Every structure is written in structure tokens, then in C-alpha cells.
Amino acid sequence: MSAPRLAGTVRERILSLAREKGQVSRGEISQAFSMDKKAVSVAVDRLLSEGILAVNGVRESRSGRRREILAVNGSHAATVGIDLGATHVIGVLADLSGTVLDRASYDIRPGLPVALILDQMRTIAARLVSTPRGGGARAIGVCVPGFVHPVEGTSLVAENIPGWKDVRIRDALQEGLGLPVRVEDASRALAVGERWLGKARGERDFLVLDLGFGIGMGIFIGGSLYRGTGWKSGEIGHTVVDPRGLPCACGGRGCLETVASGRAIARQAAEGIRDGRSQLLGELTKGNAGVVTAQDVGVAAGMSDPFAMELLEAAGSAAGLALANAAAILNPSVVVLGGGLVSSGRVFLDAIWKSADRHLMPGMRQDLRIVESELGLDGSARGMALIASERIFSGT
């Protein structure tokens, strides 16, 4: 009879350390957790026999002792991560180390009926699950903008998707595919991606400012994802940047999202086109102001269109102010700028930096690195695949 599979905290800690460090020795594990060497060896042996941990070679210490180099065996299992946004469904199949094995995506025009969006999500999930790569997916994670109920697997409300309310994501996917499904907020999924694969590796207290069609924030405190009392943390898009600002969909006024979200940038650009304030944007959209996107504005700003530059400067400036406010409260080591708008170009990003510098106390600023995500559009989906893999790490 083989030894029972290792489950629970020791297992998770060893695997997390191995994933974080890339490679690790038995001695380093023992040191990191003040664990008895024998107990570490028993646990490691079980994880090796299960195949989730692998020996990646041997290192000779100065004293001549040979030490195995241990690493998470990425190919042990694969999971699917799906980012269901207001403008896209992006799915990835990733192995345990977060390497993407396959990818599928679909662009959503704002206003598409909820049933059609869910159909697209199911189609993409089914395609990725049926891929033989990685030995077949063992779990699915779906992230959505707005409030979620991770325990029930429900997306409660997404203001930026019309008609989206109490959508039972888990039920919608489990029915057809029979795999366990995790549901989480998209900005939190992005933060998990940054923590393990991106610019926040090894950081304990950091924030991810997720600038897309809407705006959210992922928060890590003490090395763990922070969700808040009702799983609603991170609504920086609805912090007030100007009490005399525009009314917001949330019922408030002057929220960050009214100025700096992709939705707000597109709305202002459409108005500008109608008012004849940007010939270039008019040309880019062939006179159909209603279809202009924040991406178009980024392109126009890159071509030095004054109106587009002005829009993005105002957006970046507001985002920098909100970032400074969050940092003043939480004193993080890093803020990662992520989400689709990060590709809007330097005008936008420079305005964020300048505004954050202006609004942050010097003592607070000196503790903080502001960095730009390099995970691109797939960041949330990749983070979500990692969240889905947590059950494989915990052995449950």
C-alpha cells in the first residue's frame, strides 16, 4: 500500500515556496518554515511520489554534500482560467507553473445580451477543456468584473455589463463540463497573476490597479489575497476623485470610473467626435462616433492628437490621484498598473506617474515602486488559472 497523499497546510506551504522560488532544496524548506528536517523529508517524498513535485537536478554545496533541487512539476496538471470582461472573454489553459498551453478569446461589443456572453464563455471553456495538452484540465476558474460570491460561484452585479445580475457562473459551467469551478473578481485574479508570474513576485503588501473598461484593485496583505468582509474589496473605481465631478452608474458622483475607465474615455471621445474636436478620431472611426474605443483614443494620442492626449492626461491624472489615496492608506511596497488601458501609451501612463508623485507624501512615495504590468491582456485569465489550481496545491 502506498503512503496516503499529503494534504493541507504543510503541502500548500511547500508547493507555494517551490513555486515562488522557482526551485528549492529540502534544507531551504526546513529553514523557511522552522520545520523539522525529517518531517520535511517525509512530506517532500510524498509530493515527489505523487508527481506534483519533481527533482530538477542536483546542486553540490560547498561542503561537498549533494542537494536535490526541487521544483513544482508544471506538467503534473493543467487548469483553465477565464476572464469574462465587459469587452472580451479570454480563456487560457495553463500548467501548474502558470505557463500558457492554449488560449482562446472572443471580443464582446458592449451591450451584448447576457445569454450570448455566457454562451461564448461556455464555448471557450469547452474548447480549452477538450485540448489534450497538459493531460486535460482538472479545474476551471472564471473571473468577472464587479461583486462576486466566491462560495456560491455567483457573479452578483457587473455595472459595466448591462443586465448582468446574480449570474450563476458555477452552475452554468459545471452542468456541461463536470469540473470544479472557482469564481473571483477580475482585479483580484490579476493580482494573483502578478504575485506569481508578474511584477509582484515575492511581495507581501502590494496593490494592482486594474485599468480597463471598468477600474478595480487587487490587494495583497501579508502575502495573501485580501477579499474584504463581503468579498467586495478593491472598488477603487468608485472612490471619489472629484466631489464636483460627473454622476456615476453606482449612484455616486465624481468616481474614478467617470473619468478614467475605458468606458468613460470612449464616451468622452464619442462626444468629442460629434463636437468636431478631433478630426483624427473622426477618421479612425469613419464618422461613426458610437463605435470609438479607448484603444482608438490611445492610437490617436500616439499620433499627437491634442484632444486624445487631453482625454488621456485627465484620465491618468485621476487614476494617479486615486492610486495615491489608496497608497496613503495602505503603504504598499508596489503598485502594479495593469489592465487593457496600460497599452494606451505613454501619455496616459506618464500622467498617472506624475499625479501619484504630486499627491503622495514624500515619506510614503519613497517606500513605493510603481511598475507597469507585462502580463498584457491575459493577466486576469492567467491569474484565474492559478486560483483554479489552488485545489490541486491543497490536495483537496
Added chain:
Amino acid sequence: MSAPRLAGTVRERILSLAREKGQVSRGEISQAFSMDKKAVSVAVDRLLSEGILAVNGVRESRSGRRREILAVNGSHAATVGIDLGATHVIGVLADLSGTVLDRASYDIRPGLPVALILDQMRTIAARLVSTPRGGGARAIGVCVPGFVHPVEGTSLVAENIPGWKDVRIRDALQEGLGLPVRVEDASRALAVGERWLGKARGERDFLVLDLGFGIGMGIFIGGSLYRGTGWKSGEIGHTVVDPRGLPCACGGRGCLETVASGRAIARQAAEGIRDGRSQLLGELTKGNAGVVTAQDVGVAAGMSDPFAMELLEAAGSAAGLALANAAAILNPSVVVLGGGLVSSGRVFLDAIWKSADRHLMPGMRQDLRIVESELGLDGSARGMALIASERIFSGT
């Protein structure tokens, strides 16, 4: 030979649980930490023989088994907590359950030389330490506004105390008194007070908005005090509530402190007196506008002085906005309104409530209770005495 004293985590967990619940049985301890009953009994017996835990009676369970009721023995040791603010030095001698045994305080006029402030602090500490009550103090805690270096025991900078920079609090006190000294931020000390003695008992994720001469925030995440990367968390006073607002001492513009701090309220009141906008405030200060305090404004507002009411409404409205912003990011279960300004009366507090309601998303608001502290002016000092007692709890 007696058994060695219990030290470390198990000890702290048992004592913390006992302090939190007021009283606890061995079975409840075992259940709370999934700990072996025998291990619990060994640990509890040691704490009983040390005298830090006491048997407070016996309860009979339904099955007829007799169970000891255990509680922290408050009188086992005492500590001193000192709150060194811009307008006061408040010291308390408290027992291990946080009960105040003695108290001393001194009012500071803004602008007093640093050396004199430190003298007052030493005088108060010496007096409380020499009190025989509680068997004599075993540790001292000092909290100050602004950035601290808890490891070095230094108060780095307090913008609201002129000339205050890199003040070595621990050295200043250890010299004369020979007791261990902890240094912490005053709003964090208040949060610890609220957690164990006040309105946040048993809460895991909560905020304390500390409204005084300056404005700070104490943050608990997952049941623990959160300090931030460089021990600078909680600077809500320097979050921007109006980008077109007044310049702030921190170098920014439109910070909460420029409108809602005791300092800002007093400054605006002095201007109002000089401009003849409030006869009542003029009378209360006998024509010497320079000595008016936020407390005077509270008194005047209580007597329906329109100018004073307007000032406090604007201050409360700004504080409510900043509170809403912090809550949108952190989704706490409770925000406690504390600090000296809480006694400014209903006009101020109602404005905070109204503003928070207006600016918070409904879904976020429904998770949140906003409550007023009942610890009064001594909240930070009492919390600081508890922080000083941590070394007795940890057995180090």
C-alpha cells in the same frame, strides 16, 4: 524544579482568546485552535501556575461535567500607555485586561518646544510607573501622531508638532525608567483599544478613523493590526478629498487634513472670528482669535452658531468622503469614529454619516457598520497600554 514557562504562539493564542471572550473553557480553546486536548491542558496549567491565567469559577455542562471557567488574570501585571499628541500628553496605568488603574494628563498648547513636550512625557511616565497599584508597571508604550519606526522606538516626523523629527522616544524613556518601551502610531493604538475594549471587539477587518488635531486611520486585517511596508499605513489625513482644495503641510493639495482636522477647524475659526463671521466664537475666545480650538467650534455649533455649524458640516462631509473611499477599497465590517473631534457634537457626526452614505456604493454600505467610539480621549493611551502588554502575553 517547576516546569519551564510557556512562551510563544500557543501561549499568545490562548491568552488572546481568553481576553477576547472574557472567559473560556479548556474545551473551547481546544476547539478554537483544533488543538489536542492534552496539549491544551499542559499549556493552560502552566499559565495558571504562572498566574497570568486564573480560574474564575466552574460551569456545569448539560452532561453534568464540571468545566473550569478560565480568564486572563488582569491583576497579574500592569503596563503604562502614553498618548503623546499635538495638544496633549495622556498617560494611563492599566492592568492586563485593560482596566485603568491610574491616569495623568497634560494639555499642550500647539507650538511648545519639543524638549518641554518630552519632559512632560517623562514626568507622566515616571508618576505612573511609581504608582504601586497593579504591582508596578512592567512595560511602557508610547504612541505619537505621524510616522514611527517601531523597531528603533523612534518617532520619525509629526507634521502637527513643530520641530518634531527623529525623536528617540525609547531612549528618552528607557534612560530614566529602565522598562521596555514600545512606540507606535496613535491611530493604530486607538484601533487596538477599539479591538479589545471598544466597538470593534471580535471584528477581523475594520478601520478606525481617528479625528483629532490631525487625522489618521488604524487598520485591522484578518484580526491583526496592519502597519504597511514602512510602518506608514493609515495616512487617510493625506488622502485627497478635493483636488482644487487648499495646500497641505505635506506638500500636497486638498488633503482631508486641510478641511477636517482639529488644526484646520481651528484655523478656519480664527479667520472667521477676525472677519466677524461669528459673534459667539468671538465672545468664547474673548476676542483673541488665535486661541480658538475645534472644541470651541463644537460648543458654538451646539448653540446653533451658523458659522460654526457650517465649518463642522464641511469638515464632516470631507471626512465622510475619505471614509467612503477607504471603505470602497477595503470593504470593512466596521468603521469606528474616534479621536477628540468625535465630541464636537451631532452636526459634525451627522455630516460624516450623510456623506459616507452618499459616497458609498449601496452594496458596500450594507456590509458596513459606522459606529462612534466610546473610549473618549483616553482611547489611544489605553490601546497603547495593551500593545505594551504584548510582551507579557508572548512571555518574552
